[in-house]
Amino acid sequence: MGAGVAGLTVGNFLRRNGVDCIILERRAREYVEARQRAGTLDTRGVRLFREWGLAEVLDGGPAPEVEGGFFIDGHPMPIEVDEDDNESIFIPQQVLVRRLADIFLTEGGEIRYEVDVTLEDVAGSSPVARYQDRAGATVAIGCDYIAGCDGDRGVTRASIPAGALTRYSHEFKYSWLSVLAAVPGKTAGMAIHTRGLAGLIPRGTENSRIYLQCLNEDTVTQWPDERVWDELEARVGQSLGRGEILSKEIVALRSVVHDPMCYGRVYLLGDAAHIVPPMSAKGIHLALFDAETFAKAVIAQVRDGDPGLLDAYSETCLHHVWNYQAFATWITDLMHNAGDPSLEGEFRKQVARAELRRQFESEAANRVFSELTSGIA
Numbered sequence: 001m002g003a004g005v006a007g008l009t010v011g012n013f014l015r016r017n018g019v020d021c022i023i024l025e026r027r028a029r030e031y032v033e034a035r036q037r038a039g040t041l042d043t044r045g046v047r048l049f050r051e052w053g054l055a056e057v058l059d060g061g062p063a064p065e066v067e068g069g070f071f072i073d074g075h076p077m078p079i080e081v082d083e084d085d086n087e088s089i090f091i092p093q094q095v096l097v098r099r100l101a102d103i104f105l106t107e108g109g110e111i112r113y114e115v116d117v118t119l120e121d122v123a124g125s126s127p128v129a130r131y132q133d134r135a136g137a138t139v140a141i142g143c144d145y146i147a148g149c150d151g152d153r154g155v156t157r158a159s160i161p162a163g164a165l166t167r168y169s170h171e172f173k174y175s176w177l178s179v180l181a182a183v184p185g186k187t188a189g190m191a192i193h194t195r196g197l198a199g200l201i202p203r204g205t206e207n208s209r210i211y212l213q214c215l216n217e218d219t220v221t222q223w224p225d226e227r228v229w230d231e232l233e234a235r236v237g238q239s240l241g242r243g244e245i246l247s248k249e250i251v252a253l254r255s256v257v258h259d260p261m262c263y264g265r266v267y268l269l270g271d272a273a274h275i276v277p278p279m280s281a282k283g284i285h286l287a288l289f290d291a292e293t294f295a296k297a298v299i300a301q302v303r304d305g306d307p308g309l310l311d312a313y314s315e316t317c318l319h320h321v322w323n324y325q326a327f328a329t330w331i332t333d334l335m336h337n338a339g340d341p342s343l344e345g346e347f348r349k350q351v352a353r354a355e356l357r358r359q360f361e362s363e364a365a366n367r368v369f370s371e372l373t374s375g376i377a
């Protein structure tokens with residue numbers, strides 16, 4: 001279920017290993033392949049596609065020549081990066097999705113777009129995906145397994161009986177104004193400032209994504225274009241090329257985990273199972289981890305009749321998910337507390353700044369921060 005990053009990755013991994021599957025997607029192909037979100041793939045993701053023989057998805061077109069880094073109260077804070085260990089690449093999420101779909105379809109895979117599916121008998125040994133085709137005929141697909149890769153608002157998790165899963169969540173005290181602007185992506189950086197966090201990240205060669213920490217109760221109308229640019233420049237501490245603003249939305253920062261990540265023969269992957277705040281830039285990473293874990297497990301079951309990996313699917317993924325939730329919560333609080341003291345106070349701000357300085361002096365942490373400045377959508 002779902003032709004996003006998780007669904008298409010599972011589809012490709014399974015097909016290449018002789019396991020039949022059909023991908024069902026609620027939206028039109030054009031919509032899915034134009035949806036802008038993340039902009040990079042981290043080192044693990046790059047290595048994953050290479051290992052599974054899908055290196056061709058990594059060629060995302062010309063990477064923007066980028067300058068930048070971290071700014072604290074308007075002053076640049078350079079970080080040293082061990083480039084040998086950092087293979088993360090710029091690749092807009094929609095380009096990754098388009099390439100994965102192209103490969104899947106070219107190799108004979110089947111994606112049915114614009115289908116409104118209901119799932120039946122999810123507790124049984126042969127759950128059914130049912131929808132009406134364009135001619136009004138009912139199509140029913142009997143499934144051995146259903147991979148719910150249909151995001152946080154998809155139908156898969158909603159089909160699991162209430163009470164079967166536990167939902168753990170955390171809402172942060174601040175939100176982000178997320179802006180897409182038609183300015184060439186020449187600067188990538190995060191600015192920590194008493195006015196609040198700001199981020200400027202290239203989106204391809206023509207556009208940039210701007211993030212501005214704002215209040216949870218803010219609305220887009222409180223952020224006219226002029227205010228966006230003024231605030232960004234104030235937080236980064238330099239004037240930047242201004243351009244047309246293409247879209248604006250308020251993004252609430254939250255963390256969510258559903259446990260277990262399966263029910264009967266239905267398995268949850270990616271955003272259908274968990275959400276990490278965008279500050280961590282790890283949504284794609286987690287979707288790919290689930291996709292690989294699930295694909296390996298199904299292949300072991302289908303090829304060798306070995307159910308062990310499927311039985312362990314939820315536990316394996318949740319172990320990884322909670323590690324990344326820990327990272328995401330830490331980095332999100334650290335970056336916000338080091339700037340605006342209005343929520344947690346001046347003491348926490350000084351502690352966060354000391355922690356940041358310590359991180360910048362550590363080689364291992366520098367890789368994380370380097371991936372972050374390129375990885376936030």
Ligand SMILES: Cc1cc2nc3c(=O)[nH]c(=O)nc-3n(C[C@H](O)[C@H](O)[C@H](O)COP(=O)(O)OP(=O)(O)OC[C@H]3O[C@@H](n4cnc5c(N)ncnc54)[C@H](O)[C@@H]3O)c2cc1C
Nearest residue numbers: 002004005006026038150151155270271281283284376377
């Ligand atoms: C504004 C924004 C910025 C982000 N920035 C980053 C970032 O910088 N780095 C990062 O790693 N992650 C980022 N993320 C998170 C990342 O985009 C997600 O974690 C990732 O897309 C999860 O992949 P997925 O395949 O699980 O879900 P999706 O990519 O959401 O795919 C789900 C698919 O299921 C389809 N679907 C939904 N309902 C149904 C249904 N009923 N039936 C069939 N199909 C259905 C959807 O149309 C969609 O195609 C960002 C997210 C947002 C919203």
